[in-house]
Amino acid sequence: MIATKDITGLILAGGRAQRMGDIDKGLIPFHGKPLIKSAIAKLKPQVQTIIINVNRNITKYASYEYSVIMDEKPDFSGLLAGFSVTLIHCKTPYLFTSPCDSPLLPSNLAELLMAEMDRGDFQLVYASSKEVDGKIWAQPVFC
Template identity: 75%
Template sequence: MITPQDITGLILAGGRAQRMGGIDKGLISFHGKPLIESAIDRLQPQVGTILINANRSITKYSHYGYPVLMDETPDFSGPLAGFSVGLKHCKTPYLLTSPCDSPLLPNDLAEKMGTELEKNNLELVFASSKENDGKIWSQPVFCLMKSSLKDSLDVFLCKGDLKIDRWFKELRSGTVVFENPQVFANVNTPEELAALEKVSS
C-alpha cells in the first residue's frame, strides 16, 4: 500500500496566467488567502513532503517553508517542465502533482490514485472528472507517478514534445474518475474566481 510518506506533493505554480492578466495565480486571494495556501492545506495530509514549482515570486512562495523549484527548460514550457524538475528533486518513490489554482482539490486524491496504480501495476495515474452532463474529462495535471519516470520524461522533452497526453500514452497509465467535477474547478479569469468563491463558501 502506498502511504503519504511514500509521496512527494508538487504544486505547479509556474504558468504565465495570461487570462488573469499575467498576474501570479498562486498568489491571487481566494476566501481571503492566496490560492496556493488552499492547495497546500489540501495536499499536506496526503503527502510526506511538498515542493513548489514556480518561475517568479520565488521569495513569496519560499515563505511557506517548502523548496521552490524553477523550470530548467526555457520559456514556460507547460506542466511537463514542472513535472521534470519535480521528479529531479523527488526523494520518495512517488510524485503527486497538482496545480496551484484548484483550491478544492480532492482530499482523497492520493489515496484513490495510489490504489489504482497498485491494483493495475501502472506507472502513472491521472485524474478525470465526471461532468454534470455525464461526460468524462481528463484532468492531466493532477497525477500520481513513479519517481523512476524521470528519464522517460527527459527523453520525451528532448524530442521537443510538450503534449502531456502524448507522454502518458508512452507509459503504463490509467485514470481515476472523480464524481464531483467541482473539485477540479480552477481559476483562469476573475469571473471564475468570483463564481468559485460563491459555490465554496
Template identity: 70%
Template sequence: MSSQKITGLILAGGRAQRMGGIDKGLIPFRGKPLIESAIERLKPQVDTILINANRNITKYAHYGYPVIMDETPDFSGPLAGFSIGLKHCATPYLLTSPCDSPLLPLDLAERMLTKLEAENLDLVYASSEEVNGKVWAQPVFCLMRNTLEHLLNDFLSKGDLKIDHWFKEVFSGTVVFNAPHAFANVNTPQELDALEKISS
C-alpha cells in the first residue's frame, strides 16, 4: 500500500497571532479540538503521524503520536516544521498538513504521490481551484522525499523562511484539487464560524 511509504506531519507549531495567540490545534471545532479532525482525515492516508508543536506538548502527546519541536527559535514558520519532520521521517516520503484545516482531502496522499512518482519530482504541493476557475497554491499541504533534509537545512541556514522560495530550489510540481473548502483553514474567529457552517 502506498500509505506505508508516507509519514504524516501535522503542523501545529505556529503563533496564531490572528487568533489572539491561542494554540489553533486545540481550538474547538464541532465539539472537538481542530487537530483531532486533521488526525482523523490524515491517519488512513499515511503509515504513521508526527505532530510538530512548540507549546502544549503534553496535550498534543495525549493523542499517542510523537510530538517534535522546531530546532530553530521564535516560531520560524512551516519550513522549520518541514525540517524537523524530515529529521524524524523513517519512510521514503513526508506528507505535511496544517492543524487548522479539518476538511483536508481524503485522497491528498494518493494524488500527490502519483504525481511525484510519475514525474520523478522531489516535492509536490497542493493547489485548489475556486468555482470561478482561479487556482490558489496551498503550499503547507506538501509531499516530499525524505532525502531533502540537508537541502532544506542549507536553505534555512541562509535565513530565508519563505516556502515558495524553497520550492524553487527543488524539482517541484503541484496537484490541483477542485475542492476549495477542503483547504479552508482557521486564522480568525470569523473563519472558524464560517468553516463550521460549511461542514455542518
C-alpha cells in the first residue's frame, strides 16, 4: 500500500473561471469560509504536504502557509500547466490532485486511488462518478 508520507497534494486554483465571471473560485465563500480553506482541510489528512497552484491573488493563497506555485506561463494554460509545474516541485513519489472548488471531496479519496494503483501496474488513476442511471463520468482532475 502506498503511504500517505509518499503523497504530495496539489490544489488547483490557477484557473480563469470564465464561466463564473472570471472570479477566483478558491476565494469564493462556502459555509462562511473560502473554498480553498475547505480544500486544504479535506486534503491535509490524506497527504504528506500540500502545494497550491495559482495564477493570481498569490498573497492571499500564501497566507495559508503552504507552498504556492504559478504556472510557467501566465496565460491560464489550463489544468495540465498546473500539473506540469507542480511535478517539477513535487518531492514525493506520488501526486494527488484536486480542484480548489470541491469542498465535498471524500476524506478517503487518496486512499481509494492508492488502492487502485496497487491493483495494477498503473502510472495514473483518476476518480469517476456514477449517475443513478448507471452512466459513469470520468473526473480526471481528481487523480
